[in-house]
Amino acid sequence: MxxxxxxxxxxxxxxxxxxxxxxxxxxxxxxxxxxxxxxxxxxxxxxxxxxxxxxxxxxxxxxxxxxxxxxxxxxxxxxxxxxxxxxxxxxxxxxxxxxxxxxxxxxxxTLWRTAAVSALAAQLLARPQRRRMLLLGTGRLAAPLVCAHLASAQLEQVWIWGRDPAKAQAAVQAARAAAARLDLPQPVAQIDVLQEELAPAVAAADLVVCATAAPAPLVSGLWLHAGSHLDLLGNHAPNQRECDSSAVTRSQVWVDSKKNVLAEAGEILLPCQEGVFAPHMIAGELSDLCSLRASPRESGAQERPTLFKSVGAALxxxxxxxxxxxxx
Known part of the structure; x- marks a missing residue:
């Protein structure tokens, strides 16, 4: 062995x-x-x-x-x-x-697979022409997440947000160093600390990735636009969440594992308790997404934001x- x-x-x-x-x-x-x-x-x-x-x-x-x-x-x-x-x-x-x-x-x-699953879900759910990424979170996952998404999309701008400016700057430096080692066919995206408020930044981003331990919502569904893709991977507690209920109800919702999400993820469980969402409204799991021949993202007047919630699948x-x- x-x-x-x-x-x-x-x-x-x-x-x-x-x-x-x-x-x-x-x-x-x-x-x-x-x-x-x-x-x-x-x-x-x-x-x-x-x-x-x-x-x-x-x-x-x-x-x-x-x-x-x-x-x-x-x-x-x-x-x-x-x-x-x-x-x-x-x-x-x-x-x-x-x-x-x-x-x-x-x-x-865990660091590698979490970042890879995030990027894979975005490949399958986000708009192909996504260019701007907003990452909420400054922990050890920040650099792998940025690199995984840079390797799977032609991003031009990445913003990193954190409550502690020093940690946000450190995360930016780590992400820049890791991104510089990637073998990319296009120039490396600009990676910066987010200097503005979250609401306009979320509205401007094509891809929003949340990897925080925040106990209360950071992202409101009112800030998302039709082409937004919201990736939620930081919270594993049934009484906490990284987004509010409107982000869930306005979006086409996918998860890594229904069993795990419906046991642990407050992002889904709390809207269910409020009566504004139900488990049958989940579009499917990552395995379902990977089996599809075409993207499930709606187009035209029917387009909605997409949301992917992951708590970590053993697979x-x-x-x-x-x-x-x-x-x-």
Whole structure:
């Protein structure tokens, strides 16, 4: 069995490139329905030495090629003690005889697959001629998200927003450095800190990506235009959300996994509780999108914003781990 640490995961995926990873995810999601896989399991842990809201999670998935399980811990107060917020490992098995193939660093796998799923959903749902991206969030996902979208669209402008100006500037610098290493057929987009208010920036953007821990809505549906694509991936809590209910009711809504979203995502659950949305109004899952021969985006007078909500599908972890293993 091979052990692949974070450095190894990053080396393999940087050499392979974002387009190859996105293509592998699209093919894998089209072949294996997330609806046929079990719901990911999050377990709240009892308070320990003054720490609260800690959790332990297990995400199993399988396809014709193999099986994987990702386990992770999420401890919000870790930063105070100098530890990362999240620790994770992915164990990959072969399907034919069940032997373990590799143990991979789960935190780096999660960064790559989350950014790749975001870009893949935008490929399938956003307007092909999207040029302006607004990213809300300044954490470790910021640079991978920018790079994944730069590699899948001819973006001309990327704005990064955060409540802390210093963190926003640091995220911009990291994104610029990572983007400069991409092999792109077009010039790298201008990447800047957003200096204006969110409302006009959302209205001006073709693509809005939310990767925050905000407990209350940051994006209003009133700010979206018909050609907007809104990607929500930061929140996993049923009582919190990154957008308001109008963003959901005005949009064509897609999700990575209905089972997981309807158990965890306040963006969908809260409008359902308010009586303005219902689970049957979800257009479909990422696996459905990947199986379509044409874009489901409406056109002309019928065009609406598109919205993609992701809480993290174990199938994406499996496919990314298998992709890495094939390229070792």
């Amino acid at each position: 091979q052990i692949v640490d974070a450095q190894g995961v990053n080396r393999v995926l940087q050499q392979a490139g974002w387009p190859a990873l996105l293509a592998a995810l699209r093919q894998g999601f089209a072949a294996a329905r997330a609806a046929d896989l079990p719901q990911r399991q999050l377990y709240g842990l009892p308070p320990h030495q003054g720490q609260e809201n800690d959790c332990f999670a297990v995400l199993p998935a399988w396809n014709e090629e193999g099986m994987a399980v990702k386990a992770f811990t999420h401890m919000p107060q870790n930063s105070k003690a100098g530890y990362p917020l999240l620790h994770s490992q992915v164990l990959l098995f072969a399907r034919a005889h069940g032997q373990p193939l590799a143990l991979l660093d789960g935190a780096s796998v 994406a972890d499996l496919l990314t781990a298998q992709f890495i293993h094939r390229h070792l």
